Amino acid sequence: MRWKECTLLLLISPDSVEEALDCAKAAEHLDIVDVKKPDEGSLGANFPWIIREIRDAVPADKPVSATVGDVPYKPGTVAQAALGAAVSGATYIKVGLYGCTTPDQAIDVMRGVVRAVKDYRPDAFVVASGYADAHRIGCVNPLALPDIARRSGSDAAMLDTAIKDGTRLFDHVPPDVCAEFVRLAHEADLLAALAGSVKAGDLGELTRIGTDIVGVRGAVCEGGDRNAGRIQPELVAAFRAEMDRHAREYAATVAAAS
Numbered sequence: 001m002r003w004k005e006c007t008l009l010l011l012i013s014p015d016s017v018e019e020a021l022d023c024a025k026a027a028e029h030l031d032i033v034d035v036k037k038p039d040e041g042s043l044g045a046n047f048p049w050i051i052r053e054i055r056d057a058v059p060a061d062k063p064v065s066a067t068v069g070d071v072p073y074k075p076g077t078v079a080q081a082a083l084g085a086a087v088s089g090a091t092y093i094k095v096g097l098y099g100c101t102t103p104d105q106a107i108d109v110m111r112g113v114v115r116a117v118k119d120y121r122p123d124a125f126v127v128a129s130g131y132a133d134a135h136r137i138g139c140v141n142p143l144a145l146p147d148i149a150r151r152s153g154s155d156a157a158m159l160d161t162a163i164k165d166g167t168r169l170f171d172h173v174p175p176d177v178c179a180e181f182v183r184l185a186h187e188a189d190l191l192a193a194l195a196g197s198v199k200a201g202d203l204g205e206l207t208r209i210g211t212d213i214v215g216v217r218g219a220v221c222e223g224g225d226r227n228a229g230r231i232q233p234e235l236v237a238a239f240r241a242e243m244d245r246h247a248r249e250y251a252a253t254v255a256a257a258s
């Protein structure tokens with residue numbers, strides 16, 4: 001899948017098989033089920049057997065994504081972990097380049113991941129993820145991600161927030177800079193994925209700038225609480241309804257302007 005074929009996709013991140021079953025109840029409203037372990041970090045990796053059980057729990061036509069973790073600059077270790085996620089049934093493999101302080105380090109890590117994953121499963125989709133609040137953890141700049149993804153042979157560039165303290169994507173990377181991120185990703189023929197305590201009120205901007213994938217957890221958990229709250233199928237449905245509304249409004253605006 002390349003960006004020209006894609007409208008905004010909804011990726012939801014359950015942290016357990018029970019939550020994945022709740023996602024399955026709302027399967028018609030989401031596009032990708034993303035397995036992570038939030039208590040191990042923003043892109044914390046879950047166990048292989050949890051990925052496998054979640055793959056079995058969600059409808060076969062919904063791709064399962066798995067995060068490989070907030071990874072260190074250890075290309076071999078990360079490549080092996082990424083293969084583990086693919087063997088466990090994930091077809092989207094997301095890597096959080098937490099410990100990479102330069103683009104060259106990040107490219108090293110992602111090249112290993114791409115080779116490990118695609119040798120095993122050529123149609124798997126590899127996502128290079130950086131952090132909107134990179135300045136707080138000292139990793140690569142958000143706008144470096146599209147080039148890192150392109151030069152490593154990844155399929156998508158993503159931003160999430162590293163520190164889940166209530167600050168949000170647009171607090172760290174304002175909409176005009178996110179728009180530049182999306183533009184750079186598209187120029188490189190990649191999908192652009194954005195996340196980071198995104199709320200329904202952000203969907204207008206995310207749609208307008210041409211985002212391909214929006215990643216969400218807190219906004220679809222009870223009480224908006226990504227840690228203590230559980231994913232609620234009706235919140236997933238409501239979030240999707242807002243996405244659809246913005247897509248319609250944006251299409252109408254574009255049509256009126258042409």
Ligand SMILES: O=C[C@H](O)COP(=O)(O)O
Pocket residue numbers: 011013034160164195196197198215216217218219226
């Ligand atoms: O990949 C998406 C993340 O899980 C987003 O989580 P969040 O919306 O709670 O920041």
